[in-house]
Amino acid sequence: MDSGSLFDLSFNSQSGSGVGPGVPGDFEELNAIISAAGIRLPVILPGRLTFDSRLGKGTSFEVNREIFDPLSNRNPYYVAVKHVIPAPEAPLEDQVKHRRRRNDGVARELRALINLGLVKSSVILPILGYGWDNSPFGRRPYIVVDYSDHGTLPKYLGRARSTTVERRELALDVAVGLKVLHDNHIAHGDLKPSNVLVFDAEGLNRPQMAKLADFGAAILENDQLQPAVYTGTPLYNAPEQEGRGRFEASGWRRQEDFYRADVWSLGLTIWEIMQSGRGYFQETWLKEGQSRLGFLDSVVSSETDGILTRAMAYCNDLLQGNQTNTIVDAVSKAFRLTLRDDPHQRSSTCDVIQALAQGTTPKAAYLAVKTLPPSTTPASGGLKLPLSTRRRIDRTSSSKPPTGLAGQGVDGSKESPLGLPAVVSATQQPAKERADVAHMFEFAMTLRTPWVSQCRIFNEWRAATQSTSSNPSYFDDCLRLALCYQVGFGTRPDSQEMLEFLAKSAQGNDTAKALYHRIASSQGLVIGDSLQTSLDRELEQHANDQSYLTRRIMLYRKVCSKQAPPHPRGYTTTTDLSAALCLACQMGDLPTAMKLCIQCKHFTPDPSQPTPLHWLIMFDDEQVEILGKALVFGSPGRHPGPCRDYLNSSPTIGRGVTFLPEHCLELGGPPFHWAVRTRNANLVRLLATLGADLNVRWGTPAQTEADQPGLELSPLDLAVLFHLPDMVQVLLDLGAKSESGGSATHSPHSTFHCIGRRCAPLSRQLIHGAQYRRALKETISLLVDRGFNINDADADGYNPLLVALTEPDCEAYIVEELLSAGADATPITSDNVTNAALIAARCCISRRYSVSCLRLVAPRVLDINALDRFKKSALHYAVVAGSNEAVRILAGVAGFDANLRTANGSHPVHLAALFDAKDVISTLVEAGADIDAPTAVKNRDGSPGSGEKTPALTALMTAAMRRMTATAGFLLKHGARPDFTFLVNPLMPTVLHAACAGASRGDSILRDLLTEHGSLATSALFNAVDESGWTALRKAAYYGDAGAVEALLEKGADRGVVDKAGQTALEAVTDLLKRMRAGEGLGWRHKRVTNGGKQAVADFEAALERVQFLLNE
Known part of the structure; x- marks a missing residue:
């Protein structure tokens, strides 16, 4: 279940269950990425993407070409998907750092791309959406962008025969794109040719155009979520960002400095573009044994503008090669404006563009082209369409559906030059506009x-x-x-x-x-x-009729459809006729559909679209009888009909769901499912007469690798799910099977198990109106009368009540009616422990305040403290969800244990601190929970007996280590002990040690805690030492936490305490600075700093100097 997957994701750092081998922080990292995207980018789940081919792979990301199945029944098309590569096999700490670094890049890229102005720029690669999948290493995020047939600049230029004029245009594209970034207060941070993609420039007077891509190193002005560090690629980085020559990297950290560094990289990129994608660096520059980076260091130290000198020599070579003087002059000016060693001598992107554009006309607005995926229709035999054909289709397609038919995927443009009704949607619009x-x-x-x-x-x-x-x-x-x-x-x-x-x-x-x-x-x-509305007035007299929904669909189509249906003349091929027939049925145009039935000998389906038999829902009872028989049996004197082979067919590409939001109507599966979903009893009977399979099953594909595919539902299941007693009666009378035997994609179940399954919001209310509760009662009563057992168990032992409770959006009235009809809240399940309260509490992870169902079932379970197969109780799920209301409900049940631990020893208060749930801690303490309860100490390898033990943590220690200032303060105010020496094998000796910087984190909340809680300023806490003899002052000093050092000294901490090595804090810092300045580098304790690059090391050195100054005062 979704909520379960999310729970396992968030819980895996504390337990051995769920996804991932105990990699902590996964939940928070994913949350940061989703928060960066906000509401401005759509989530594209893995179920909408199908792998096609690998485009490239680096150390951090791999990029695939994949087929995207968009919403609203639009045809699939190619996209490029940039996946984070899982952390390599390494110690857990290194895996965590790898994940955080990669996910930080994704979050940074998302924030950059959704910044105002970027999505509308023709020279910035637009982002289509983002998502995440599941792997053995936890959730892996990805970004979905437009796909380019031509690839990166180096690849394109390496195989294309481009002219100097064309290459200059590509260089201008890059410069203009960089200006767009800078105008939006963003530095690219890693500009180089391989981070630029090439697209066809149809509609312009040139063949191709370039777009900036890969914003994982982007730096946003005043970004509070990411440190301002220019990472880039050393070979393309400006001298000052690499600390070359006289430059110190730490002195160039303002946003304006990053813009100037981008300009340097732009100069090198222009250089490589002009020489057809070949790298600017020449091996002849190197002395024997010298590296490229070593050369760059030496040339900045020994020469003034040495790289510029070499770039100008290249321009002179161009002139000798009889290249156009105007273009060479323009490129020379661009080099002089970009490749100066001194950042202050570099110009703005605007000046570079003016210089580079010398002799050109004003740039036209660019068009964007999207490439369609290979055709998989029977007519094509699975072969890919030629690129030229794909582009012709793309140019003749429109992205706007006709008025009043949102979500149906029908295009309103006229017949295309290819003879196809323009039903393909593949134009490239900004994501938020789509x-x-x-x-x-x-x-x-x-x-x-x-x-x-x-x-x-x-x-x-x-x-x-x-x-x-x-x-x-x-x-x-x-x-x-x-x-x-x-x-x-x-x-x-x-x-x-x-x-x-x-x-x-x-x-x-x-x-x-x-x-x-x-x-x-x-x-x-x-x-x-x-x-x-006029629709409401026409339907008013049928508000409580069983025919309401069927009437509504047909009336809405008549009221809202403003376009003439397609005319059958002019279509010659089977594919054309099939598309026109499908569209005529969708528009509810019987005359045209009948004419096309005669002309179309055999229907050829679009594998991503419904068939004409699906769209029989658009016709009244008399019309559907005529058209249905014509589609299957054929017209008089002509047998059989064009759709005779498609009575049980469903779309085979994508999710196969058509969504009509104006009716809250999800339509998926074969025609039988559509007929049942629209409550069209006469159509159900007709399809049975025509030979459709009454028990055909269909389910949506899985949305992530962690999820199971959608349950395969029969028409009877669907009737029960939407509480349609009349349809249940009809289907049972026709002989529908009442149970599923199971398959490779779903477990056996009774149709009763579908009574509380999930559906689109408001859909049951729209079907039944004020009678929605009555419809449920009648459905339950009918099933019971026909011999169904309300406590039938599925393969996991779940009865219909438990199945309903697994749905976080299950409405309370469904649970009430099931309980009233005799459903058991504590059935015997396959694991013998799952109960209704456990399942309902688990749903709070996705819907924190949706506790109405839990309130109904919690008092009915036999053991409120029961652990499920993951060895967690309802309390543990409620705590992790941060649902204080759920905890209060559980605490009111007889026998509730507020100190109940998980199987691996996690205490509820510790879990609440881990997930920053202050209110929950208060409720737990009121219910008798121990606020200082530690995590269980056990062997690291999980074996019994003696061995290396896991350290003990308390809620306060965890909150301080995770920099949860408010939660740590709350715990202190409610009596949590700040000295952890009472524990067996504590990870930290005091809250002060936990709150300051350390090996894994450079941030600190120690000053905040000391300021707000004067009781912490005691000699006992100041002088407490860890296993190395380090006080909090010694630790803060060694890790460059100047703020913490200053706060501790202000409160009277003793700077003279020595550790086990006999060093004071000052002596340790002085010794560390000496080793750094002697070129010995930093040891394993400071791997976090060295991983950050030269700038991070320079910043750390400056912090140590500040600490040294404070300790010397």
């Missing part, structure tokens, strides 16, 4: 977004709606908020708030307008005329 209503629903439904990120996203939407606006984005945000309040995404579920924001959205959003009356009336509200 967002549609289907994505709004999917985003609210996702269970993979960590709670803290849900809150940030929710708060952004809430802030955007504080003042009323006529901007379409305001109404979209109101709809998003309505969905958030419905499911509890980042907030407490609140039906009143949901209705208020849905009403606000209905003032300017067509989908909300279509939904509001039905949803509000389902809650018993009286709706005024202002928000009642």
Whole structure:
């Protein structure tokens, strides 16, 4: 389950279960990436991506060409996906550092690319979305961008026969792209030819254009989340950033300095572009035994502008080669503006562009081209379409669906020159401009977004709606908020708030307008005329009819469709006729569909799209009888029909789901599933008569590698899921099977297990209106009357109640009705311990405030302290989720144990500190939990008996080590002991040691704790030492924590205490500085610093000098 996967992810540092071999911090790292993206980038889950080929692999990332299946039924197309490479086999500490460094790069790249202005620039590679998958090493993030047929600049230039003029244009693209970055207060941080991609420049008077890419080293001005460090690539880095010659790297850390460093890299990139992608560095420059970097160090020390001199020599060679003087002069000027050793002598990107553009006309607006993936239709035999054909299709396609049919994936443009109805959507628009209503629903439904990120996203939407606006984005945000309040995404579920924001959205959003009356009336509200649409008025007399949904779909299509259906004349090929037939059925145009039935001898399906038989839902009872028989049996005098072989077919590419948000309608699977989902009893009977398989099953593919594929549902399962008693009756009367025998992708289950399965928000209310609870009761009653057992167990021993509780968005009325009908809250499961409270508490990880179901079932379980197969209880899940309400509910159950540990010895208070849940700690202490309870001490290798032991941690120690100032302060105020020497094998001797900088972290909260908690300023704490004899002052000094050293000295810490080696803090720092200045480097204790590069080492040296000064005072 999604919530379980997220729990395992967040819990794996403390237990042996879940994903990853105990790699800590995975949850927080993923949260940082999602927070960086916010609401401005769509999450593209792995289920929408299909691997095609490897494009490249480095030490940190691998880039693949993959096929992206977008939302709203648009045709799939190629994208490039940049995956983080898992940490290599190494000690755990090194793995953690590797993961953090790579994930920091992803978060930095996301923040750079969503910055205002970037997504609209034609010379910046646009980001389409991001996501994460699961591997044995934990969640791996990735970024999805446009795919380029031509690859990087060096690859393109190495194989293309480009002219000097064309290469100058590419150089200008790079310069303009860098100017866009700098104008948006971003330094690229790693500009070089291999970080520039080449695309076709269709519509311009040249063949190709360049786009800046790879922003993992970008530096944002005033970025509070990442340190300002220019990493780059040493061979392309400016002299001052590498500390070459007279330059000290630590002296060039302002944002303006980073812009100047980018300009240097731009000069070298221009140089390589002009010489057809060959590297600027010439081996003839080297002395015997000299390295490239050694040469660069020496040339800056011994020459003035030595690299510029060599670049100008290259320009002279161009002139001797009879190159165009104007272009050579322009390139020479660009070199003089970029390749100066002194950063202050380098010019701005604007000056470089003016120099480089000498003799050119103003640059035209660029067009963007997206490449379609290979065709997999039967007609193509699985062969890839030629590139020219793919581009012709791309040029003749439009991205806008027709008015009123959002989410159906139908294109409204005219017939293309290829003779195809323009139903392909593959134009390249900025990601935020491609967002549609289907994505709004999917985003609210996702269970993979960590709670803290849900809150940030929710708060952004809430802030955007504080003042009323006529901007379409305001109404979209109101709809998003309505969905958030419905499911509890980042907030407490609140039906009143949901209705208020849905009403606000209905003032300017067509989908909300279509939904509001039905949803509000389902809650018993009286709706005024202002928000009642013509559709609502036409359906008013059918509000409680079983035919409501079927009527609604057909009426909505008639009201909203403003485009004429395709005319059958002019189509000649089977593919053309098939596409036109499908579109005619989708538009509900019976005359055209019948004519096309005659012309189309055999239907050729698009593997990513529904067939005409699916779209029979758009016709009334009389029409569907005529058209359905024509599609399968053929018209009079002509047999058989064109769709005779597709009665049980489903789309085979992508998720295969069509979403109609105006009806909260998810349509997937074969035609039978569509008929049941739209509550079309006559169509169900017709399909059975036509020969469709009554028990055909279908399920959505897995969304991540950690998830199971979607449960394979039969039409009967679907009828039960949406509480359609009339459809259940029809299907059972027709002979539908009531149980699944299981398969490779799903476990056996009874149809009763689908009663509380997850569906799109508001969908049951839209189907049933005010009768939604009655519909559930009737469905349960019908199943019981037909012999179904409400406590039937699936393969895991879960009854329908437990299955419903696994869904975090399960509504309380479903649980109430199941309990009322006799469902058991503590059945005997396959692991003999799982109960309803455990499952409901686990769901709080995805929906912190969704505790209504837990409140119903917790008092009914036999053992509230039972551990599941992961050896965790309902309490442990509630604590990790940070759900104080859930903990309070559990604490009110008889027999509750507030000190119950997990199997590996984690205490609830420690878990609460680990996940920064202050309120939960307070409730636990009130319930009798020990605030100083340590983690269990055991053998590191897990073996019994003697051996190296794991260190003990308390909640306070953990909070201080993780720099959770508020939580640490809360624990201190509530009596947590700051001296940890009472523990057996403590990891740290005092909270002061835990709060200052160390080997793994350079930040510190020691000053904050000393300032807020005067009781910590005692000689006992100041003089407490660890196993090396280090006091907190000695430790802070050795790791360059000047703030902590200053705070400790101000409070009276003794600077004369010596460690086991006989050194004071001052002597240790002085000795360390001497070794650094003698070129001996830093030892293993400071690996964190050396991994940061020259700038980090220079910063650390400056910090040590400050510490030395403080200790000498």
